[in-house]
Structure formats: structure tokens, C-alpha cells
Amino acid sequence: MPISFLLMVNKQGQTRLSSYYEWIPVAEKAALESEIVRKCLSRSELQCSFLEYRGYKVVYRRYASLFFIVGTKPSPDEEENPENELGLLEFIHTLVETMDKWAGSICELDIMYQLEQVHFLLDEMVMNGNVVETNKHNILRPLDLMERESKKADAMYR
Template identity: 50%
Template sequence: MIQFVLMVNRQGQTRLSRYYQPVELTRRAALEADVVRCCLSRRKEQCSFVEYKDFKLVYRQYAALYIVVAVTDAENELSVYELVHNFVEVLDKYFSRVSELDIMFNLDRVHVILDEMIQNGHIVETNKGRILAPLTALDKMADS
């Protein structure tokens, strides 16, 4: 099961966070800082799966952004690794070459995409067309 998803830049600034298990707000900042420090300090040659406290971290770097997903021990790391890549492909398709600024200024749309893919910590959709359907409908309504 997915615990949380983070998207951070190289400076460690969180651009997106979605928690699927309750975490106190006072603990979130410390948890995110520790997770980001753990992932950003690793070399490119090292594995993208990290044992961290009572869960595993699966991360992937795309240009200046890191996407970090925390999962339970029962979750398949490779499927989550592919989910991260699929998420970025969907963002690329919607924003046509997504950038950090696209994410910052369209955070609501990024959350819609993520919510279409993951619900309650479980992967529910991977088809790019189905994931983008609600946003396409919203964009058509806004244009008319």
C-alpha cells in the first residue's frame, strides 16, 4: 500500500505531497525533510529503492524534480517505480513537456491526475486516456 507521494526539487523544496495514511501536521515537515535528505544524498549509481524506518522509499529523478513514493513492505517496488514513470508520462502528455513551473501553477490539475491513478493508497488506473478524461472534460467546459 502506498503511504505517501512527494515531489521535490533538487533544493529539497516540496512541490507536491499527498498522504494516504494519517500523519500529524507537526510530523510531516520533519518526515519530508528526512525522506528528501535520504533520497537526494544518494548517488545515481545506487538503487532507487531505500529501506526507511517501517516502510520503503521508491524514488525517481526527472530533470530537476524527484518523485518519492513511500510504500509498505508488501508492495512491489518495481510496480511503484513504473507507476512513477507512468505518472510523469501522463503529466508530459497533459502539459506537453511538463516542468516544475507547470506543477507549481497547476497543482490542482496535478492532484486530479494523481487522484485518478491512486485512491486510498492503492493503484486504480494506469491507462493514460482514462486518467486524463476528467481534465479533458473540465478543459472543454472552461473553453465553452
Template identity: 50%
Template sequence: MIKFFLLANRQGQIRLSQYYENIPFEQRPAIEAEIIRKCVSRNASQCSYIEYHSYKVIYRKYSSLYFIVGVDNSENELAILELIHNYVEILDTSFEQVVYKAHFILDEMISNGNIVEISKNAILDYVNLMTLTDR
């Protein structure tokens, strides 16, 4: 099960954070800072998985952004890397209003910490439908 999804830049600034488990709001900045520091400090030859307390943290770097997902031990790391890749492709396809759409697309892919949709075409169809109704 997915516990959180973070998007951060190389300087460690959070660009998006979504939690699927109750983590007190006041604890989040410290957790995020430590996880991001660990991910940013790793080099390209190291694997994209780290352990952090009771979480497996899977991350992927695209350009200057780090897409970071915290999961429990039952989750498949390769499936999470595929989820991240699909999310990035969908963001690339629908780059207008990126912050609003980033949350919207993530909500279409993950619900209550569970992956519910990974089809790029299905998600883009829904995003395009919502974009048409917003006009």
C-alpha cells in the same frame, strides 16, 4: 499500499505532497526533509529504493524533480516506478495549470493509498473531459 506521494526539487523544497495515511501534520516536515535528503544524496548508480522506518521509499528523478512514494512492505517496487513514470508522462502531456492538474491526476491514479488506474489514455481522457467542462 501507498502511504504518501511527494514531489520535491533538488534543493529539497516540496512541490506536492499527498498522504494516504494519517500522519500528524506537525510531523510531516521532518519526515519529508529526512526522506528527501536521503534520496537527493544518492547517486545514479544506486538503486531507487530505500528503507525509512516502516516504509519502503521508491523514488525517481526527472530533470531536477524527485518523485518519491512511500509504501508498505507488500507493495511492488517496479509497479511504483511504473506509476511514477506514467504520472510524469501524463503531466508532460497536460502541462497547463500544472499544480492543479498534478493533484487531480494523482487522485485519478491513487485512491486511499491504492492504485486504481494506470492507463495513461484513460486518465488523459478523464483529464481532457474535466478540462472541457472547466471552460
């Protein structure tokens, strides 16, 4: 199930991270992003976390002050390869759990100030729009190695 885009947005609607796995023109990307964010933020907690908008199936979940939004394009032959919204919801949960394990308790500031590491973590999980890894230990191992090497280099130059 190819993911078209992933957004991390705060409660005010400010995008903190966006990752696109299909080419969308910049103007359309900005309009799509703002419309989807507005739609997700305006829904009550009692409403379903799935919606269809502009040909995308959108799955979102709120964790504390952040909304995690994933969009996919349904396949042309829906009967052969149906999109699994619950699978995407589970992917979002795994992403948040992995980020929590990495940063303690993930918050908006962690994403803003460590954006490169968050992108790296996301790239370990998703490649070309496909989820390739969900094992938290395997995802965090390269990040831990990078941090250890960075600390060694810092210590060597002091």
C-alpha cells in the same frame, strides 16, 4: 500495495506536491518529509532507487529537475503480500508519462501553477493509497472535459 505518501520535490529539496494516503501527525509529517528528501537527494545516480527508512519502503526516481518519491508501509505478513518496488517505480514512470502527455513536457512550474489539475490527475490514478488506473487516455479524459467546459464558460461570458 497501499501507498502511504507521494512527494514531488525539486533538486533543492523544496516540496512542490505532497499527497498522503494515511494519517500522520503534522509535526511527524514535516520531519519525515525533510529526512526522506535529504536521503534521496544525497544519493548518487549509481545507487539503487529503493531504500528503507523509518519503517517505510521508499522508491524514488529523478526526472529532469524533479524527484518523484513514493513511500509504502510493508505489510505485517511480508511473505503473503510482498511489496513490489519495481511496480512502484513503474507507477512513477506512468505518472510522469501521463503528466508529460497532459502538459507537453512536465516541469516544476507546471506543477506549481497548475497544482489543482496535478492533484486531480493524481486522484484519477490513486485512490486510498491504491493505484486504480494506469491507462493514460482514461486518466486524461476527465481533465480534457473539464478544460473544454471551462473554455465554453469563458467564451459564453465574453
